[in-house]
Amino acid sequence: MDVSCFSTRAAWLAAIGLAVALPMFAARGAADPEAAGLVPESRVLPNKLLLLGSARAGKRLVAVGERGRILYTDDDGKAWKVADSPVLRTLTAVAFSDAENGIAVGHRGTLLVTRDGGSTWQEIKLDTKDQNALLSVWVHGKDAVAIGAYGTYLESHDTGHTWTQRQILGAEFDRHLNAVVSGKDGALLIAGESGTLAVSSDGGANWKALKSPYEGTFFGALGLADGTVLVFGMRGTVLRTTDNGTHWSKVDLEHYTDGVQNGIVLPDGRLVLVGASGLVATSRDQGTSFTVQQTSDRRHIDSVNYGANTQILITGEGGASWTNLPLPD
Secondary structure (H helix, E strand, O other): OOOOHHHHHHHHHHOOOOOOOOOOEEEEEEEEHHHHHOOHHHHHOOOHHHHEEEEOOOOOEEEEEEHHHHEOOOOOOOOEEOOOOOOOOOOOEEEEOOOOEEEEEEEEHEEEEOOOOOOOOOOOOOOOOOOOEEEEEEEEOOEEEEHHHHHOEEEEEEOOOOOOEEEOOOOOOOEEEEEEEEOOHHEEEEEEHHHHEEEEOOOOOOOEEOOOOOOOHHHHHEEOOOOOOEEEHHHHHHEEOOOOOOEEOOOOOOOOOOOOEEEEOOOOOOOOEEEHHEEEEEEOOOOOEEEEEEHHHHHHEEEEEEOOOOEEEEOOEEEEEEEEOOOOO
């Protein structure tokens, strides 16, 4: 196995709780960190935490990560506050349907909901024996989908208060599902391990597996306003579809061959993809092509969001930090 493949794989395993760096947070069957007596600090340093996901709640930014940490800022990162979190399990992703209502997901099947923009959170207990890691969450109005390890798929139609678990790709399917996004004409697309791609044209009621042009793992996906979807993952792989996965085209990331983890659409329409080795790739043409840059410290970046002017918020190994890397004009 070459070095780039190893670093990408290690980063992915860390994100789902299987790496040595987070041994107690396994995707299935690990000890609960709450039983280890860990006590959440009332004050933490944003640049000292492993933060895996971020989302906007109106003008507020919310970031989630290790030990159930949830941070938020109302002034684009000048000051961060620690939210009231009911768990100490690693949180992997967060999403908001509006400025008040949001859902965070994490290890051991963790589901949290907020009704005040992320200041306080309530844990939703599932009536299931499965405690697989949840790795991505999508929300739209009152509808929500949470997916994760070993094919875990959960859906809610009341903004996360109650959930139903289903097998969407067959009883024997056990690959990790890593990202769920909106596609064209209201469709939903899922991307995951071993080239897994799936589409639903009816809001998640029915799912169909797609033929994938890539057999490696997809770590994330990004849905654009015009229905274009990008999926991305190992070895600098980025694929683009404008027809909900019927056809895919490969997007070139120049020399970059590490993992692509996450992405966002900036308010001005530009796209930003981030990943291992400090990747920050930007596009002005709906993801057809990218300008590739890397941060000077080459640290692993797990998620990206936007702030004032041209600043972007990157979160990952080094916590939350702002960068003024030049973006394309």
